[in-house]
Amino acid sequence: MSESNHAFSQPLVKSLAGERGHIPIARALPDLTPELAGYTIEGIPYSIYQLVKHMGYWQDFMLTHLEGGKPQPPASVQESWPAENTPADETQLQEAITHLLEGVDKAIAIARTVQLDEPLAHFPGETKGGLLRNIASHNSYHLGEIVLLRRLQGAWPPPGGGYPA
Template identity: 35%
Template sequence: MKEVSILINNLKELLNGGHAHATFEQAVKDLPAKLQGQVPEGMPYSIWQLVEHIRITQLDILEFSRDPGYESPQWPEGYWPKEQAPENAAAWKESITQITNDRKTFIGLLEAPGADLFTPFAHGSGQNLLREAMLIADHTSYHTGEIIVLRRLMGAWK
C-alpha cells in the first residue's frame, strides 16, 4: 500500500532526525570527555546521564515492540544511570553506538515485510508499532535538545 510506504519513510526520517533540529549524533559529536559527566549548576543531570537514559529507554521500547515476553525496567530508577560520568571513553562510545544500532534495528521492524503499524500488540495496553516509533522519536528529540542546552551552559556548543 503506497500510503503505508510513505508513512514508513516519514517515520524513518523522524527517527533519524535532522530536519527541524540537530540530530542526536550532532548533539554528542566532539564533546570533550571532561564535560560528559559534568552537571551544570542548577541542572539535575549530566550529558552522560541523558545519553544513557536515551539508550536505556530506546532499548526498552525496541524490546517491548518485538518481544511479548519482555519486562521493562522499574520506573524511574531503571531508566536513569546512577553514575554521573562514563567509566571511560569506551563506555561513552559504546552507549552512542548502541543508540545508533538499536534505532536501525527498530527501523528494521518498520521495514519488515508485512509489518503492521496500526494493530495494537497482543501485549501491553494498546500500543502499536506506529506509536512506539513516534515515542522513540519524540523522546530522543526532547533529550537531544537538553543535551544541546547543557553543552551551551558549559560553553561547548557552536
C-alpha cells in the first residue's frame, strides 16, 4: 500500500465507523426496541427501522461493487426502502442492525487493504476509495436522521452517552 493510500485509508476507516464528527454508528443503535425503531412521526417519511434497512441496502450494493460484482440496480430508489415501518419482532430488528454493522466492518476491512485509487470493474469513473467514501457519507447522512428521530422521541442519548447529548 502506498504512503498516500495509507494516509487516506486511516481517516476513511474512521469515517466508515462513524468516528469523525459524530457518534459511532454501533453506539447509536444497540438499545433500539421494535417500538422505538418502528415509531412514525407525522411529516417524517420513514421510521428508524426503515432507515437502518435502507442504509443496509445501499451499503450491500456498494460492497458488491467493491468485491468485483455487478449488482442489479433497483428500477427505482423506492425499492431501497422497506414497505413496513416496524420490524415484525425483536429478532428482525436485531438482524437488520447486525447486517448493517457487519457491512460497516466489511467496508472497514476493504478500506484498510485495497489500493484506494483502483477503478471499479463495473462502475465506470469510480474508484474503490470513492465508493468507500460514498458508503461513509451515506451512512453518516442517515445516522444523523436516526439521531434526530431518537431525539424527537425522547430516546437520546443511548446507553454510554451520545454527542451531542
